Amino acid sequence: MLNWNLLVAFTSILGDVHSADVEKSLELMGKGMLGIFIVMLLIFLVIVILNKTTHDKNDDK
Amino acid sequence: MSEFGFLIKGVTSITWQMALMWFIGGLLIWLAIKKDFEPALLLPMGFGAIIVNLPFTGVIGDTGIIQWLFEKGIAASEAFPLLLFIGIGAMIDFGPLLSNPRMLLFGGAAQFGIFFTITMAVLLGFPLKDAMSIGVIGAADGPTSILVSQQLNSAYKGAIAVAAYSYMALVPLIQPMAIKLVTTKRERMIHMPYRPDSVSKTTKILFPIIVTMIAGLIAPDSIALVGFLMFGNLIRECGKLENLSQTAQGPLANLITIMLGITIAFQMRADVFVTGGTLLVMALGLVAFIFDTIGGVLFAKLLNIFLPKDKKINPMVGGAGISAFPMSARVIQKMALKEDNQNHVLMHAVGANVAGQIGSVVAGGIILSLAQQFLA
Numbered sequence: 001m002l003n004w005n006l007l008v009a010f011t012s013i014l015g016d017v018h019s020a021d022v023e024k025s026l027e028l029m030g031k032g033m034l035g036i037f038i039v040m041l042l043i044f045l046v047i048v049i050l051n052k053t054t055h056d057k058n059d060d061k
Numbered sequence: 062m063s064e065f066g067f068l069i070k071g072v073t074s075i076t077w078q079m080a081l082m083w084f085i086g087g088l089l090i091w092l093a094i095k096k097d098f099e100p101a102l103l104l105p106m107g108f109g110a111i112i113v114n115l116p117f118t119g120v121i122g123d124t125g126i127i128q129w130l131f132e133k134g135i136a137a138s139e140a141f142p143l144l145l146f147i148g149i150g151a152m153i154d155f156g157p158l159l160s161n162p163r164m165l166l167f168g169g170a171a172q173f174g175i176f177f178t179i180t181m182a183v184l185l186g187f188p189l190k191d192a193m194s195i196g197v198i199g200a201a202d203g204p205t206s207i208l209v210s211q212q213l214n215s216a217y218k219g220a221i222a223v224a225a226y227s228y229m230a231l232v233p234l235i236q237p238m239a240i241k242l243v244t245t246k247r248e249r250m251i252h253m254p255y256r257p258d259s260v261s262k263t264t265k266i267l268f269p270i271i272v273t274m275i276a277g278l279i280a281p282d283s284i285a286l287v288g289f290l291m292f293g294n295l296i297r298e299c300g301k302l303e304n305l306s307q308t309a310q311g312p313l314a315n316l317i318t319i320m321l322g323i324t325i326a327f328q329m330r331a332d333v334f335v336t337g338g339t340l341l342v343m344a345l346g347l348v349a350f351i352f353d354t355i356g357g358v359l360f361a362k363l364l365n366i367f368l369p370k371d372k373k374i375n376p377m378v379g380g381a382g383i384s385a386f387p388m389s390a391r392v393i394q395k396m397a398l399k400e401d402n403q404n405h406v407l408m409h410a411v412g413a414n415v416a417g418q419i420g421s422v423v424a425g426g427i428i429l430s431l432a433q434q435f436l437a
Contacts (some may be wrong), residue, residue: 004374004380011186012184012185013186013337013341014185014186014187014337014338015186015187016186017184017185017186018297021178021183021188021189021192022183022184022185024183024189025176025179025180025182025183025189025192026180027435028176028179028193028283028431028435029176029177029179029180031431031432032172032176032424032427032428033169033172033173033176035171035279035280035423035427035430035431036169036420036423036424036427037166037169038279039166039169039275039276039279039280039423039427040165040166040168040416040419040420040423041166042275042279043162043271043272043275043419044162044163044165044166046164046268046271046272046275047158047159047162047165047268049262050159050261050264050267050271051162051258051260051261051262051264054261054263054264054267056199058347059082059205061102
């Protein structure tokens, strides 16, 4: 039999805060920021490659 | 006398919650007209807040126009916010970012406020799906906030939309305060020479296509947001669709803005808006904007540890990595000139600011992708 009270970290303004939710939010922060940086780094690499490969043509002039 | 009761039926049905929403609607209209705070959105939202909160209002219900607009334009497919992205994409010149791509990193770092706010919201007792929706206020991007809160079916959609647009208008007040908290005067005076590389037309055309593919492959849920933004930008940059580009930037964006503002008011009905949670959402929105700015600034300071003395980054530029364009870049330039009247960082800040527009839609998509994992 699970003791559900163990899952409640504390009671906040809007109600019980479960430690599992706090852990999830921190995991979300880690994964979310990592995901954004991976996408941004890939876009950065794409821009660098595009600038290098199309630079000489200078076709914007 | 009772046969004339229908004339006062509305008056006798007024509740204090309705009156409060009329006041809030009036306040939004006042902010739009008198203070010039995002008038294109706050005015329709303010007026909408009044008409949806009249007793027995005919604009909501099965045959109500605002409810119909909401169900078809937002609930069914998020058509309004997504179509607005075509217009926004057509307005953006990615040139300053393409010529100075390291600014992209700030577009990522300045999304920190989103995730910090999610944790704060959870600590206040919000369910995780509401916390995730509230955090996206930190994207500093109204349509993204609306779309994510709608897809996650948050109970605070109206408050989130109001907070997102209100704080965007308050960027000139919020950002200087947050930046001064975490920088010294000496750091704010750092000069950054601007030597942009030339950008070819081929790069400008390929960029929106490749970014859409990258975002779609890594965070499939971001494809609608990123794809429509980049579609608008491709129309602009292809050089063959000038009329369509002008239509997307002008009439399309204007029409959708009118519809979006008044439609969002559907979520401002007193029965769903007047709660203690709404006040907390407004407070958390402010936290999100402050920590976005702090995230970008601290990331620039971190990079400066590894950069040679002549290539240091003015940390304020990192704070411009939010989506509020071009307001944030202007704020940073104004602050730089205030510290040193020869310090011109505008083009760097514009690059970071444009990166913030990409970062915010990517962040929205990543939140939606993670929601499938965390809310399952």
